[in-house]
Amino acid sequence: MLLLSPKIAIMxxxxxxxxxxxxxxxxxxxxxxxxxxxVAELTLTKAAxxxxxxxxxxxxxxxxxxxxxxxxxxxxGEAVALKVIRKHRLxxxxxxxxxxxxxxEVHEIAEQLEHIxxxxxxxxxxxxxxxxxxxxxxxxxxxxxxxxxxLRYQNLSEITVGQSVVMVGVSEHSATFLQYLAKMxxxxxxxxxxxxxxxxxxxxxxxxxxxxxxxxxHEVAKNLLVKSIKN
Amino acid sequence: MLLLSPKIAIMxxxxxxxxxxxxxxxxxxxxxxxxxxxVAELTLTKAAxxxxxxxxxxxxxxxxxxxxxxxxxxxxGEAVALKVIRKHRLxxxxxxxxxxxxxxEVHEIAEQLEHIxxxxxxxxxxxxxxxxxxxxxxxxxxxxxxxxxxLRYQNLSEITVGQSVVMVGVSEHSATFLQYLAKMxxxxxxxxxxxxxxxxxxxxxxxxxxxxxxxxxHEVAKNLLVKSIKN
DNA sequence: ATATTTTTTTAGATTAATCTAAAATTTAAT
DNA sequence: ATTAAATTTTAGATTAATCTAAAAAAATAT
Numbered sequence: 001m002l003l004l005s006p007k008i009a010i011m012x013x014x015x016x017x018x019x020x021x022x023x024x025x026x027x028x029x030x031x032x033x034x035x036x037x038x039v040a041e042l043t044l045t046k047a048a049x050x051x052x053x054x055x056x057x058x059x060x061x062x063x064x065x066x067x068x069x070x071x072x073x074x075x076x077g078e079a080v081a082l083k084v085i086r087k088h089r090l091x092x093x094x095x096x097x098x099x100x101x102x103x104x105e106v107h108e109i110a111e112q113l114e115h116i117x118x119x120x121x122x123x124x125x126x127x128x129x130x131x132x133x134x135x136x137x138x139x140x141x142x143x144x145x146x147x148x149x150x151l152r153y154q155n156l157s158e159i160t161v162g163q164s165v166v167m168v169g170v171s172e173h174s175a176t177f178l179q180y181l182a183k184m185x186x187x188x189x190x191x192x193x194x195x196x197x198x199x200x201x202x203x204x205x206x207x208x209x210x211x212x213x214x215x216x217x218h219e220v221a222k223n224l225l226v227k228s229i230k231n
Numbered sequence: 232m233l234l235l236s237p238k239i240a241i242m243x244x245x246x247x248x249x250x251x252x253x254x255x256x257x258x259x260x261x262x263x264x265x266x267x268x269x270v271a272e273l274t275l276t277k278a279a280x281x282x283x284x285x286x287x288x289x290x291x292x293x294x295x296x297x298x299x300x301x302x303x304x305x306x307x308g309e310a311v312a313l314k315v316i317r318k319h320r321l322x323x324x325x326x327x328x329x330x331x332x333x334x335x336e337v338h339e340i341a342e343q344l345e346h347i348x349x350x351x352x353x354x355x356x357x358x359x360x361x362x363x364x365x366x367x368x369x370x371x372x373x374x375x376x377x378x379x380x381x382l383r384y385q386n387l388s389e390i391t392v393g394q395s396v397v398m399v400g401v402s403e404h405s406a407t408f409l410q411y412l413a414k415m416x417x418x419x420x421x422x423x424x425x426x427x428x429x430x431x432x433x434x435x436x437x438x439x440x441x442x443x444x445x446x447x448x449h450e451v452a453k454n455l456l457v458k459s460i461k462n
Numbered sequence: 463a464t465a466t467t468t469t470t471t472t473a474g475a476t477t478a479a480t481c482t483a484a485a486a487t488t489t490a491a492t
Numbered sequence: 493a494t495t496a497a498a499t500t501t502t503a504g505a506t507t508a509a510t511c512t513a514a515a516a517a518a519a520t521a522t
Binding site for chain 1: 329351
């Protein structure tokens with residue numbers, strides 16, 4: 001990984017930064033070239049616009065891009081993406097910890113704040129927040145050099161029957177999903193015991209800390225980040 | 232004055248907001264129509280660009296503008312400008328009070344943060360900061376409704392010989408100026424006694440709190456905001 | 463192996479914000 | 493009251509980011 005010193009400044013527009021962030025996320029999921037259409041879907045633009053932008057990002061050495069062959073971040077592009085992600089997650093911590101927002105209310109605001117351009121600000125904010133390692137959704141916060149803290153969680157869908165876990169985050173951040181969780185009583189830090197796995201659809205029956213019983217679909221379980229605890 | 236409820240949302244771009252803010256400041260100084268050239272100077276653009284933008288702002292009911300006759304904010308435009316100024320000054324308080332920046336380092340960052348769009352964020356930030364009435368430069372912070380707290384200061388240039396004052400702010404925010412003040416020992420809260428007024432150039436001889444004697448030009452005195460104190 | 467479908471790219475337009483150069487208007491000066 | 497100077501506006505171009513429609517390439521299906 002490229003260790004991008006705080007001093008190096010690559011001028012990137014708001015828009016370019018969003019493309020880099022999205023390419024980063026898609027790459028992390030698939031660990032291979034990212035398709036034009038996949039990027040178009042997340043940037044809420046058309047494939048034609050994405051093609052244009054990829055050519056431009058490629059000229060700026062931020063991505064490796066061969067026509068029709070998909071795109072990958074260069075080390076430089078990844079460093080920029082990680083800086084944006086670092087800012088996004090630090091600001092989310094600020095909004096929740098200091099301003100008292102709920103974790104399902106902060107995404108949109110952080111989408112704006114992540115583009116504020118000041119290395120000094122980011123470092124001071126990090127210190128002010130006590131150098132947090134994870135954001136309010138349980139996502140790891142890269143350090144100044146872009147290094148992610150060790151992941152400490154699994155998906156609930158990977159947990160075997162009988163195990164006890166604590167919920168530490170989610171990997172889907174839509175307000176609908178977060179509100180659904182809230183309604184179910186699934187909050188950060190809540191204890192979950194997997195009671196039953198239904199083979200045909202991989203849905204789960206679980207007990208929460210309060211011993212209430214719940215049904216959780218595989219789709220939901222895949223998006224719940226949990227940490228094992230000793231019984 | 233128009234009391235713009237927090238609910239009303241007029242979509243304004245980053246650029247439009249900067250124009251409105253600058254027109255507001257120029258109007259406050261001269262209390263009459265603002266000229267195209269004056270706006271061009273502060274926006275760092277050309278007069279031709281300003282003409283275009285004024286026509287556009289006029290269509291959006293944000294300014295009253297007659298060709299060749301200068302521009303004035305409408306009540307709506309003023310409300311928007313005040314919201315931007317409110318955000319700018321609140322963020323400056325945050326940067327200085329919470330993150331430990333010096334007051335001469337925060338302007339550029341606040342220029343970015345002032346455009347973050349979330350009423351909820353502004354109100355929570357205000358509360359988090361303890362509802363400050365003045366920013367670190369001594370400038371008043373408008374409340375949610377755009378109402379400015381009572382001004383409590385004069386310019387040092389208006390102070391008569393013999394009076395004692397405390398420095399509460401500056402009206403010029405360039406780093407050069409602020410660093411010049413720092414070098415002179417002129418900091419927020421420092422006591423100033425006007426000892427002598429030189430008639431021909433209106434320069435002042437003053438004593439600071441530590442009894443050191445200083446020469447202050449009229450130009451500098453005009454930009455120092457002070458509050459009278461009883462001797 | 464060819465044809466069909468899907469994906470991606472190119473070509474040409476559009477919008478916001480800017481510019482330069484030229485024209486129009488206002489202000490100032492004789 | 494003219495003329496000269498300064499200011500402001502218009503006209504026409506440019507750049508970044510987007511779009512639609514058409515063309516090109518790749519993937520899939522017969």
